[in-house]
Amino acid sequence: MAINYPNGKSYNPQKNNSENRTKKDYSFSNRGKTLEDEINETNEYYLQRSTAVIHKKPVPIQVVKVEYPSRSAAVIKEAYYRTASTTDFNGVWNGIHLDFEAKETKNKTSFPLKNIHAHQIDHMRLVTEQKGVSFLIVRFSEINKYFILPFPALMTAWDEMIKGGRKSIPFEYFEEHAYEIVPGAFPPIDYLKGVTKMLSEEPVK
Amino acid sequence: MAINYPNGKSYNPQKNNSENRTKKDYSFSNRGKTLEDEINETNEYYLQRSTAVIHKKPVPIQVVKVEYPSRSAAVIKEAYYRTASTTDFNGVWNGIHLDFEAKETKNKTSFPLKNIHAHQIDHMRLVTEQKGVSFLIVRFSEINKYFILPFPALMTAWDEMIKGGRKSIPFEYFEEHAYEIVPGAFPPIDYLKGVTKMLSEEPVK
Numbered sequence: 271m272a273i274n275y276p277n278g279k280s281y282n283p284q285k286n287n288s289e290n291r292t293k294k295d296y297s298f299s300n301r302g303k304t305l306e307d308e309i310n311e312t313n314e315y316y317l318q319r320s321t322a323v324i325h326k327k328p329v330p331i332q333v334v335k336v337e338y339p340s341r342s343a344a345v346i347k348e349a350y351y352r353t354a355s356t357t358d359f360n361g362v363w364n365g366i367h368l369d370f371e372a373k374e375t376k377n378k379t380s381f382p383l384k385n386i387h388a389h390q391i392d393h394m395r396l397v398t399e400q401k402g403v404s405f406l407i408v409r410f411s412e413i414n415k416y417f418i419l420p421f422p423a424l425m426t427a428w429d430e431m432i433k434g435g436r437k438s439i440p441f442e443y444f445e446e447h448a449y450e451i452v453p454g455a456f457p458p459i460d461y462l463k464g465v466t467k468m469l470s471e472e473p474v475k
Numbered sequence: 476m477a478i479n480y481p482n483g484k485s486y487n488p489q490k491n492n493s494e495n496r497t498k499k500d501y502s503f504s505n506r507g508k509t510l511e512d513e514i515n516e517t518n519e520y521y522l523q524r525s526t527a528v529i530h531k532k533p534v535p536i537q538v539v540k541v542e543y544p545s546r547s548a549a550v551i552k553e554a555y556y557r558t559a560s561t562t563d564f565n566g567v568w569n570g571i572h573l574d575f576e577a578k579e580t581k582n583k584t585s586f587p588l589k590n591i592h593a594h595q596i597d598h599m600r601l602v603t604e605q606k607g608v609s610f611l612i613v614r615f616s617e618i619n620k621y622f623i624l625p626f627p628a629l630m631t632a633w634d635e636m637i638k639g640g641r642k643s644i645p646f647e648y649f650e651e652h653a654y655e656i657v658p659g660a661f662p663p664i665d666y667l668k669g670v671t672k673m674l675s676e677e678p679v680k
Contacts, residue, residue, distance in 0.1 A: 323601045325561055330533040331551065346536065346554035356530055360565065362574070365606035365679070367567035396528045401570035474570070 305374040305409045308458035309359065315457035316363075322462060324361030324368060330354055356393045357404070363462065366474070367402035369394065374409040380438035381408050383431050391428050394421045401474050407451070407461060408444065417448035418464040420472055510579040510614040513663035514564065520662035521568075527667060529566030529573060535559055561598045562609070568667065571679070572607035574599065579614040585643035586613050588636050596633050599626045606679050612656070612666060613649065622653035623669040625677055 303311075306326065316322040335348035357371040371394070373385045386406070394404040404421040419439075427439045444450075449464040508516075511531065521527040540553035562576040576599070578590045591611070599609040609626040624644075632644045649655075654669040 317601070320601070320604060323598070323605050323607070328533040328535040331536045331538075331554070333536075343555055346556070347552065349536070349551035349554055350548055351551070362572040362602055362605040362607035365572070367570070367572040367607075369567070393528070396522070396525070397567055399525060400528050400567040402528070402567035402572075 303458065305372050305407070305411075306358075308409075308453070309372050309407065309461070312457035312459050312461060313359075313361075316462065322361060322363035322368070324359055324363065326359050327354070327356065353387070353389075355389055357390055363465075366469075367397070367400075368465070369397045369402050369404045370407055372407040372409075374411045376412050377438070378410060378412050378441070380440045381410075381444070382438045383428065384437065386424075386428070391425065395425065398422075403465065403469065403474060405465070405468070407459075408448075410441070414453065415444075416451040416453055416459055416461075417444045418451060418461060418468060419444060419448040420468055422472070423447040508663065510577050510612070510616075511563075513614075513658070514577050514612065514666070517662040517664050517666060518564075518566075521667065527566060527568035527573070529564055529568065531564050532559070532561065558592070558594075560594055562595055568670075571674075572602070572605075573670070574602045574607050574609045575612060577612040577614075579616045581617050582643070583615060583617050583646070585645045586615075586649070587643045588633065589642065591629075591633070596630065600630065603627075608670065608674065608679060610670070610673070612664075613653075615646070619658065620649075621656040621658055621664055621666075622649045623656060623666060623673060624649060624653040625673055627677070628652040 310326055313322075313324045313326070316324060330352040331349050332352050333346050333349045335346070337345045337347050339345060357369055359372065360367070360369040362368070371386065371390055373381070375381050375385065397404045398421050406419040406421070406424050408417050408419060409415070410417075423443075424439075427443065431437055449468050451459050451461050451464045453459050515531055518527075518529045518531070521529060535557040536554050537557050538551050538554045540551070542550045542552050544550060562574055564577065565572070565574040567573070576591065576595055578586070580586050580590065602609045603626050611624040611626070611629050613622050613624060614620070615622075628648075629644075632648065636642055654673050656664050656666050656669045658664050
C-alpha cells in the first residue's frame with residue numbers, strides 16, 4: 271500500500287534486507303538520509319559557523335587480527351562490532367556539555383524502548399548528575415516528525431517500563447514532554463533550537 | 476646501555492617492532508601500563524565515585540567488508556584505521572566540558588610536536604572557543620613525569636613551530652606553563668587535581 275505524505279509524494283516500502291548490516295534504512299521523505307546523516311550534516315553546519323562542537327563518536331570495534339603488508343597501511347582482517355557503552359553524540363555548546371542519542375522508528379504511534387539500552391540510560395543519568403545536558407532525538411520517519419526528549423522525561427518512561435509498564439513511549443507523550451524540531455534543508459535538523467527551548471523551560475541546576 | 480631510574484631499578488630497552496601496530500609501548504617504571512591505560516583506569520575511578528563522566532573515544536575504523544555467518548555475529552573481514560579528527564578523551568565534570576589528548580614520549584628533554592596533528596589543534600581551539608576546557612596530558616615515560624599542558628600554552632608552542640620555530644616543546648616549558656600530576660597507585664593519575672589547579676589560575680572565560 272502506498273502511503274501519502276503531506277508533500278504529496280507517495281512511498282512504496284521495499285523488502286528490507288535485514289542481513290545486510292551496512293545497508294541503511296532510507297526514508298524517502300527525507301531524501302534518502304538517515305537520522306544520523308542529518309545530525310552529522312547539522313553538526314558540520316554548527317562547526318562551520320562556530321556555533322557548537324558536536325561529533326558522533328566512532329563505532330566501537332574489537333580488532334582481533336591485523337596484517338601489515340609491506341609498504342602499505344595496516345589491514346584489519348578480523349574484527350567485531352562492540353556494544354557502545356555511552357551515547358552516540360556529544361560535544362560543547364557555549365559552555366554547555368551536550369550528550370545525546372539519536373534513534374528513528376517506523377512506528378507512527380509510539381517509540382519502542384527496545385531501541386535504548388540500559389547502559390545508555392545509566393550513562394545519560396551520570397551525565398545529567400554532572401550537570402551535562404542529555405536528551406534523545408527521535409525521528410518518526412513515516413510521519414516525518416522529530417522530537418527532542420529531555421532525559422528526565424525519558425527516564426520516567428524507562429522507569430515505568432522497568433516496573434512492568436508499557437514497553438514503548440506513546441506519540442502523545444512526545445507531544446506533551448518533548449520539543450519538536452522542524453526539519454529544514456540547511457541544516458537538516460536545527461536541533462539546538464529545540465535544546466534552547468528545552469533549557470529555557472528546564473534549566474540545568 | 477642500562478638506564479637507572481630514581482627508584483633504583485634499571486631498564487634495558489628492547490628492540491622495538493615498529494611494524495606491529497597492536498604492540499604497546501610499555502614503560503617498566505609504570506608497571507607495564509601505557510598512559511592510555513592509566514587514564515582509562517583513572518576515568519573508571521572517577522565514574523565509580525560519581526566524580527566525572529569521561530571516556531576515551533573509540534578508534535575510528537573504516538569498515539570495507541563484513542561477513543554474516545549464519546547464527547553468528549557479523550565479522551568484519553576488511554577494515555582500515557582512520558585518522559582521528561578530534562582528541563582521544565572528552566566528558567563532563569561538574570558542569571565543565573573537558574576535552575583532551577594524551578601523549579607519552581621517551582624523550583627526556585622535550586616533547587616532539589609531531590605527536591600532535593594540525594586538525595587536533597583546530598579541534599581544541601574550537602572547543603576552547605565554546606568554553607570547553609581543553610588540554611594535553613604528557614607523560615615523559617623515561618623520567619616518570621606527568622603534566623597537564625593547558626591548550627593556550629600548547630597553542631603558543633604550536634604557532635611558533637608553524638612560524639619556523641622549534642619542532643618540540645622543551646621540558647622547561649612544561650615546568651613553567653604546565654601543571655604536574657603526581658602518579659599514584661589508585662587512581663594511577665589523578666589528573667582532575669591538576670585541572671582544578673589550572674582552572675584556579677586560568678579560569679574559563
